[in-house]
Amino acid sequence: MNVNKHNTLDNLSDEKLVELYKKMLLIRKCEEHLSSATKEGAFPGAVHLYIGQEAIAVSMCDHLTEDDWISSTHRGHGHFIAKGGDVNTMMAEIYGKATGICNGKGGSMHVADFKKGIMGANGVVGGGMGLAIGAALAASMDKKNKVSVVFFGDGAANQGVLMEAMNVSSLWKLPLIFVCENNQYSEFTHTSEVTSGKIVDRAKPFGIPTLEVDGNNFIEMWQASAQAVLRARNNQGPTFIEAHTYRQRGHVEFEYSFLSRTYRDQDEVNKWLANDKDPLLRFEQYLFDNSIIDNQKTEALNNEVDSVVKESVSFAVNSPLPDLSSAFNNMIA
Amino acid sequence: MSTILKLPRVGMNMEEGTIVEWFVKPGKKFLEGDKLYALETDKTTAEIEAPISGTLEEILAKDGEDVTVGDPICIVKE
Amino acid sequence: MSRMRMMPAINSALIEEMDRDKKVILYGEDAGISLLGQTTGLQERFGKDRVRDTPICENIMTGMAVGAAAAGYRPICHLLYGNFIYTGFDSIANQAAKLKYMTGGQITLPIVYMAVIGGGRSAAAQHSDTPYPALMNLGGIKVVVPSSARSAKGLLKAAIRDDNPVFYLTAGSSGKPEEVPDDDFILPIGKAEILREGNDITIVAIGPMVLKAVEASLVLEKIGIHAEVIDLLSLLPIDEETIINSVKKTGRLVIVDEARDVCSAASHIAAIAADKAFNSLKSPVKRVTVDNLAIPYSPILEDQVIPNVENIVNTVRELI
Incomplete structure (x- = not known):
C-alpha cells in the first residue's frame, strides 16, 4: 500500500x-515540564517522554472518536492527550495524587481513561497488543464500525x-491498526543492533497492508492514518504502519544520572532537533508557509498552552494525596 | 489362546469410564472391527470396535460398571 | 436432576450461560471440535463468532480477554491444559490481575480462564501440572477448583457471572457420574463444602484430590477414625471460616493438594491454621502434596508422585 501523496491537508480547515x-x-x-520537574x-x-514523536499520536487520534480504542506504551502521555485525555488528571496521576486519572495507583506508565477509549499506557513492552486485539474483537462483534489502534515501539x-x-487480526479481519513508532532506540540500545530485517516487512506475510511513513511529517502521518482507519471502519481488516521517528530524549528522563556511559552522540540528537527534522517545528513551518499562523498567532498559542x-x-501540586485506605481497594470487583 | 482385553484410553482426559452396553454376548463369535461395547467417558459415549477376532469367553466389566483405564474388561478366545 | 459426568456438566453450564447472556463469548484452541468435551456442540449452537477457534497463541489469547472484557464482553478463554497458563502468563499476571487496580478501578474484567489440571492420565509433565500456586500469588483474580460434576456446573455459572478474572480449573475427569441440578444452579465462589462430618481430624482437599480424601475417610472410619472432609472449591478467595471452625472442633488438620508442596495452597492453608487456630491444634498440621518433581509419564511412577488414598490414610494415622 502507498501513502496518499497529497502534500497538503486541503480538506482540513485552518x-x-x-x-x-x-x-x-x-x-x-507537558513533557518539557515533566523533564525539568524530574530534576x-x-x-x-520516572517518566518516559514522547518529545519528538508528537505528530504520530496526534495525527492518528484525529481520525478516532471516544468510542474507538487505543492501547499505548510506557511512553504514553502523548497518546493519552491526543485521544482526548484530561491533562489535569494526567498530571495529578504522575504526581501520585488522589485526583489522578487512576487515583495515584498507576502513575506515568499507566495513564488510562477507559471511558474515552484509552486502555492505557503499559509498563510491559508489547503489553498493549492483547488489549487492542480484544477491543478490536469486541468492535468487530458489535458491528458499530469502531476501531482499535495499538501504538507500540521498535x-x-x-x-x-x-x-x-x-x-x-488478519485471520479475523479485525478493525485494528498497528502503529509501530520506530524511534530508533530499544531502551538504551540502537534498534539496528538488536533487530533483523525491516520491521514493516514483518506484516507482509500475514497479508496485512503496510504503510511506511516519515512519522515526523505530520501530513504524511495524517494521510496514512486516514487510510488505515478507513480500511478498519470498512471491515477490510488490519493495517500496519511503521512510522519512522526519533526519540529526542532518553529512554527514561534523567537517565544520565545513573548510566555508566553514553550510548549515542549529541551530534546525532542535535540533527533531529533541527527545523527540518523535529515534527513540531516542521508542522509549524507548514502552517507558516500556508499563512495559517503568523508570529503573533504562534506567540498567543504558546501562551495559551503554557497556561x-x-x-x-x-492542579496536581495542590491536589490531596490519596486516602491511605485506597491502597487496599480496587483489586477485586 | 486366550487374550485379556483392557480398557483403552479413548480421550486425552480419560481416566475411567463406564461400559454401558456389551454388543456381543458371552460365547458368541466376533470379527476384528465388529462393535464390541459402548463406553461412556467424561467426554462422550463411544462404540468401541474389537481389536482382534475371536469368541467372547467372559465379560469381566459388567454393563454399568465403572472401570479405570488399563483394567481388564473381558477374556477373548482367539 | 440429571446424571452426568464432569465434562457434560461443564458443557451444560456453558450452554445455559451463553443462552442467558449474549455478551458471553468463548474462544480457544479447537473450541469447535472440543478436545476434552467442555465445548462440544457450542459452535453449532452459538455460531463461529461467539465460539471461536483460535490459533495456538496463548500469549494473545490471555491478553485479548482483557481487551474484550474492558470493551463490554464476558470472554471465556479456554486454555485446554493448566500448563498452557504458563505460556500465556504475561497478560494474566501483568494485565488481567492488575489493570483494575492500576487504573483506580475504572474497569471490571469479567473473564473466565478455564483449563484442565493435574495428572493421572499418562500425559507427562507438560500436560499434568497443577498451576494454581502461581495464580494464587497474583491477587486481582479468583481461583476455583471444582471437584465433581455438580460443583463443576455450579461454580462455572458463578464464574461466568463474576465481574473479576476467574480461573476455573478442573480435573480432566471426575470419577463417577453424579446427579447434577438441571435448573439455574449456582455455587457461591469462596464457600467450601463439608462433605463428611467428623470429630477426630479435618481433611481439607482440593479439586481432583477430593474424591481420594473421601475414600480415605471411609477407610479411616473402619478403624474408628472419624474425619471431617472439606471440599475447598475456591482457593481465592478462600473459605477460612469453614476451615478454622472445623480445626477448632477436631484439633487436627491434614491438607491434600496435587500441587507441588513449596508455596502451595496446602502450605497457605497450614499457615492460616497456625495463625488462627493455633490453640486448638493437638498435633502438627500435615500436608499430603507432590514433592518438588515433575509429573512422570509411566503410570507406576505417576502413582508414586501424586497423592493417593494410602498416603492420606497413613498421614492421618501418624497424627492419631
Missing part, C-alpha cells in the same frame, strides 16, 4: 489545523506477541 498544532504543542510542553524531584516516579516489534497479534500546562501542574 481552525482544525491550528487545533492539531496546539495539541502537539500541548504534549511537547527537581517534584513527583515520585522494541516491542521484537516481542513474539506481535506475531500472534498480526496472525489473529494549560501551568494550570495542570498547579
